[in-house]
Amino acid sequence: MAEVETETDRPVPDELEESQASRRRGAEPEPQKGVGSRWLWGGLALPGIVWLCLLFIAPLYVVLAIIFGGIDPILRQPVPVWNPLDWDFSQFNFVMGRIFGPDPYFRPAMIRTVAYVASASLICLVIAYPVAYFTARLAGRWKGLLLAALIAPFWISYMMRMLAWVNLLQTDGLVNKTLSAGGLFNVHYAWLQGHSTTVILGLVYGYVPYMILPLYAGLDRAPTAMLEAARDLGASRFQTFYRVTWPLTRTAVVVSLLVTTLPMLGDYFTVDLLSGSPSNSMIGNLINNSVLTPGETGQAGAFVLIVLVVSVIPMFIYLRSTRSGTDIAV
Amino acid sequence: MGARTGPAHDRSRQLHRRTVLRGGLLAAVGVPLLSACQTRTHDYGELRIPTPENPIRWPLSKKYPIIESGLKPQPGSVLRIYNYADYLSPKMMKDFEAQTGVDIHLSTFNDADEALTKIASGNLGFDLYFPSYDSLGKLIQAELLRPLNQDYLTNAKNLWHSFDNPWYDLGSRYTIPYTIYSTGIGWRTDLADVNLSQYENPFDVFWDTQYTDNMAILDDWHTAIGMVLMRNGVNDLNTTNSKYLEEARVALLDLRKTMNPKVTIQMYTDMPSGQYGLAQFWSGDAINMPYYLPKKTPVDILRYWFPPDGVGEIDNDLVVCLGQGSNPVAAHYFMNQILDVTSAGQNFGFTGYQPPLKQFTPSDLVKQGYVPENLATAVVQESDFKTGLPLLQLPVTAENEYHQIWQEFKSGG
Numbered sequence: 019m020a021e022v023e024t025e026t027d028r029p030v031p032d033e034l035e036e037s038q039a040s041r042r043r044g045a046e047p048e049p050q051k052g053v054g055s056r057w058l059w060g061g062l063a064l065p066g067i068v069w070l071c072l073l074f075i076a077p078l079y080v081v082l083a084i085i086f087g088g089i090d091p092i093l094r095q096p097v098p099v100w101n102p103l104d105w106d107f108s109q110f111n112f113v114m115g116r117i118f119g120p121d122p123y124f125r126p127a128m129i130r131t132v133a134y135v136a137s138a139s140l141i142c143l144v145i146a147y148p149v150a151y152f153t154a155r156l157a158g159r160w161k162g163l164l165l166a167a168l169i170a171p172f173w174i175s176y177m178m179r180m181l182a183w184v185n186l187l188q189t190d191g192l193v194n195k196t197l198s199a200g201g202l203f204n205v206h207y208a209w210l211q212g213h214s215t216t217v218i219l220g221l222v223y224g225y226v227p228y229m230i231l232p233l234y235a236g237l238d239r240a241p242t243a244m245l246e247a248a249r250d251l252g253a254s255r256f257q258t259f260y261r262v263t264w265p266l267t268r269t270a271v272v273v274s275l276l277v278t279t280l281p282m283l284g285d286y287f288t289v290d291l292l293s294g295s296p297s298n299s300m301i302g303n304l305i306n307n308s309v310l311t312p313g314e315t316g317q318a319g320a321f322v323l324i325v326l327v328v329s330v331i332p333m334f335i336y337l338r339s340t341r342s343g344t345d346i347a348v
Numbered sequence: 349m350g351a352r353t354g355p356a357h358d359r360s361r362q363l364h365r366r367t368v369l370r371g372g373l374l375a376a377v378g379v380p381l382l383s384a385c386q387t388r389t390h391d392y393g394e395l396r397i398p399t400p401e402n403p404i405r406w407p408l409s410k411k412y413p414i415i416e417s418g419l420k421p422q423p424g425s426v427l428r429i430y431n432y433a434d435y436l437s438p439k440m441m442k443d444f445e446a447q448t449g450v451d452i453h454l455s456t457f458n459d460a461d462e463a464l465t466k467i468a469s470g471n472l473g474f475d476l477y478f479p480s481y482d483s484l485g486k487l488i489q490a491e492l493l494r495p496l497n498q499d500y501l502t503n504a505k506n507l508w509h510s511f512d513n514p515w516y517d518l519g520s521r522y523t524i525p526y527t528i529y530s531t532g533i534g535w536r537t538d539l540a541d542v543n544l545s546q547y548e549n550p551f552d553v554f555w556d557t558q559y560t561d562n563m564a565i566l567d568d569w570h571t572a573i574g575m576v577l578m579r580n581g582v583n584d585l586n587t588t589n590s591k592y593l594e595e596a597r598v599a600l601l602d603l604r605k606t607m608n609p610k611v612t613i614q615m616y617t618d619m620p621s622g623q624y625g626l627a628q629f630w631s632g633d634a635i636n637m638p639y640y641l642p643k644k645t646p647v648d649i650l651r652y653w654f655p656p657d658g659v660g661e662i663d664n665d666l667v668v669c670l671g672q673g674s675n676p677v678a679a680h681y682f683m684n685q686i687l688d689v690t691s692a693g694q695n696f697g698f699t700g701y702q703p704p705l706k707q708f709t710p711s712d713l714v715k716q717g718y719v720p721e722n723l724a725t726a727v728v729q730e731s732d733f734k735t736g737l738p739l740l741q742l743p744v745t746a747e748n749e750y751h752q753i754w755q756e757f758k759s760g761g
Contacts, residue, residue: 068356084743089470090490091395091744092395092486092489092490092582092744093486093490094392094465094744094747095465095468097471116761122761123756123759123761124761125761126759126761127759127760127761130760137440163497188621188622188623189623190621190642208562208624209625210623211561211608211610211623211624212561212608213560214612229553253678292366293610293611294564294610294612295608295610295611295760295761296611296613296757296758296759297604297608297760298760299758299759299760300640303758303759304759306653307755307758307759308755309464309465310459310461310462310465311461311751311754311755312461312464312465312751313747313748313751314751314755341749
């Protein structure tokens with residue numbers, strides 16, 4: 019039996035227009051496809067594209083031209099070769115051979131770099147998360163002051179902060195004097211004589227402020243209502259943190275880890291100042307040593323390429339993380 | 349799943365293809381453009397290496413002519429100096445600025461390789477550079493130096509006679525000597541109980557495990573490998589013998605594994621501050637150490653050893669005028685001031701590095717208080733240059749071998 023449409027069931031024109039409009043709102047209106055619009059969006063992207071070309075693609079090509087280029091016969095300086103058809107892969111192969119070949123004397127520095135960076139990043143996270151959590155959620159009227167204190171390390175250069183530790187960690191420095199407890203113990207630990215612990219703690223000290231700020235931003239943005247709802251629904255404090263706070267701040271954690279691990283991967287200064295021993299060399303030191311050694315600049319470029327490739331992995335994780343974050347929000 | 353299918357996904361695929369096509373087009377246009385950029389190549393002819401047995405009179409540069417006589421530095425102009433840190437007296441520079449009205453801009457480097465890399469990289473505009481003679485040949489043959497006009501160097505008469513016509517630059521066409529120094533062993537008696545006479549070879553001290561974590565060696569590939577060669581009984585510190593170099597490599601790696609040395613050129617501040625008790629030392633740094641000791645620490649805890657028979661590393665640094673500089677006249681005036689007795693005394697007081705001037709006789713240096721009695725062994729005698737072992741410029745292949753050994757050592761592998 020066919021249904022009969024009555025007068026009252028049929029939507030009036032105004033209602034129809036409104037419902038269509040609301041459907042369009044819900045379905046994200048398609049952007050205008052006019053020629054002018056296309057140029058507008060392209061024009062807005064132009065500064066970013068120019069920036070990317072000048073500061074990433076062009077330098078990357080220079081690095082490649084140096085890695086696969088030649089060497090001046092007397093001064094041993096790199097001679098970039100711009101035409102890829104003329105590239106020479108001997109410097110690159112040399113580095114690869116010393117990492118994966120039978121005489122892998124670069125390999126320990128690679129492994130050491132991963133170990134140092136992973137340890138330092140983990141310690142940074144353990145320190146930074148509670149600090150950021152306290153500042154964002156519990157500091158109350160002290161929030162502004164605490165934020166200023168968190169930003170304060172950025173006012174002093176990284177080198178100066180490390181140099182301060184050189185003084186403190188000397189054998190007769192303040193750290194050993196404090197540990198001696200006024201002569202109660204005989205502490206003469208040579209902190210600066212090539213110890214992994216000192217390097218990792220140096221990295222932690224140097225980079226922890228960079229981790230606190232993105233974490234703070236993430237925690238500050240997390241909606242309080244959701245946390246309260248979790249508590250109202252009977253979740254314990256731990257459950258609230260584990261099932262609500264942590265998932266909400268996971269993207270911020272990934273960002274903060276990226277912000278710290280990427281510069282740490284290329285760091286050489288911390289080892290130079292707080293250790294100076296080849297036993298603690300990181301990949302950044304290999305790059306620095308190669309750059310400053312005539313005839314080895316191409317090898318430095320090869321190391322840079324390795325760091326670049328390795329950096330892409332956490333970047334990929336970040337992109338996946340932000341994408342899944344968007345999905346959750348939608 | 350929905351997000352990965354349908355027109356939106358197709359659009360992204362089309363965009364991707366378009367991007368790839370664009371990239372290909374860019375590469376097709378860009379690569380020939382880039383390949384059109386000329387690659388810099390040099391043909392220097394045969395590499396010439398000066399040695400005491402093979403002295404060299406370098407030809408005058410065609411690129412940078414000698415400056416005319418009788419010119420005066422332009423007040424307000426800038427003199428750019430490129431040197432090691434703490435290797436030039438600030439007072440001497442200030443006096444020069446006051447006398448001439450020239451502003452001095454000082455830039456520093458950590459080692460000669462770094463300096464050469466930066467100088468060769470292009471027009472940094474440095475007027476004066478302080479190399480050792482192991483890189484002099486490279487600098488001249490690469491046409492980076494300006495020959496000197498001796499008319500401006502009236503104080504050259506103060507130099508030791510042995511530097512009147514040096515083997516590395518006959519006729520002193522490009523250089524004046526700056527400082528002289530030996531390389532030996534330094535220690536603090538309160539931090540390292542060192543008795544060198546107990547070792548068959550005094551350099552064995554650097555492999556004595558009682559000093560593990562308590563020592564440093566110089567961050568200079570040739571100086572450090574030279575020490576290892578001497579420890580191995582090889583007195584040719586510029587050897588190209590692969591067997592000797594392999595033995596040096598093994599010994600150096602053993603040093604790293606067993607002793608965990610710090611590799612630095614800052615021992616003149618590190619040791620006084622108590623970071624370690626034993627180190628390979630340049631004599632000038634040893635003389636400079638008391639200046640950096642904490643106030644209540646007595647100077648007599650410091651020691652320096654150099655082979656008493658004079659058979660050890662001995663060198664001198666030079667001052668050269670770089671062609672890339674824009675103020676060669678002021679550069680000549682400053683070089684002449686370096687050879688002035690009063691200025692040289694000021695400079696020695698600050699750097700600890702001895703000038704080879706007649707007025708600074710070794711015995712007087714101790715008497716006049718420039719050098720404490722316990723560091724008198726750090727004073728270089730003119731006769732040391734007859735018995736000493738200079739670090740020379742190496743042939744390219746051998747230099748690569750040395751660099752590779754040093755690279756393996758420093759990479760901590």
